[in-house]
Amino acid sequence: MIPLEDNAADIIGKAQRGLGISDSELGNKAGISAQTIRKLRDGDFDEAALLSVAPVLDLDGRALSEIAKGEWRPEKIESLDGLAQFTTDYNGMAVNAYLVWDPATRVAAAFDTGADSREMVRSAKHHKLDVQLILLTHAHPDHVADLPGLREETGADVFTPAREPVPGAEPIEEGKRFRLGTLQIDTRLTWGHSPGGMTYVVTGIAHPIAIVGDSLFAGSMGGGNVSYRDALQNNLEKILTLPNETIICPGHGPMTTVAEEKQHNPFFVGKV
Secondary structure (H helix, E strand, O other): OOOOOOOHHHHHHHHHHHHOOOHHHHHHHHOOOHHHHHHHHOOOOOHHHHHHHHHHOOOOHHHHHHHHHOOOOOOOOOOOOOEEEEEEEEOOEEEEEEEEEOOOOOEEEEEOOOOOOHHHHHHHHHOOOEEEEEEOOOOOHHHHOOHHHHHHHHOOEEEEEOOOOOOOOEEEOOOOEEEEOOEEEEEEEOOOOOOOOEEEEEEOOOOOEEEEEOOEEOOEEOOOOOOHHHHHHHHHHHHOOOOOOOEEEEOOOOOEEHHHHHHHOOOOOOOO
């Protein structure tokens, strides 16, 4: 079982950095010491302190406490004909890539490559899939590390967000639509973690799927490296407005659903 990408300390740190709030300022507003803030960020669980800082950081205290206590993780996504997740190690960090295919015609798209695409290629061959597209969520090295190998093995056309050019990949803008057999793949710009982060919304199999890269994680989100405010807004408006049953396929951590994140993600509870 893939662990959550972020613990409560990670979530507090991302929100604090994103909002540009210092330890002393956060402590003053929460009514606790800066030392206590530092302890929280170091993973020293103090529920009263955590519940004090959560509203200052615009986080849901109950959801944050659930994660801190280890009381929540998303329900396991049942096997779905047309979706496979591949997790590889990139310099000690687990990173996900995905295959999505039309069960009838066996035409497929790969989403990112992870550190090593060999297992993805083996799976495609085992399932007799014709991988026609490689769609990149963003250009961070852990997500595109084996692009040359995957492209050579599949001969697929490669597309990347226009704001994040990748050699040999065709740039695409939000609103680009792909069709593979019965599948429809729509693109939504969910930048903020990276300059051009793209979410791919796939319909045409049993459940809608959103391949979100590092925009959103189970119980958390990617750091707002480019713009924390825009990362939050894009996740709210372009991912969490999808149908509740939509399966969210993140770049790190376990798969989840829109319904789970609306109820349990400290960044978004009560905002959708």
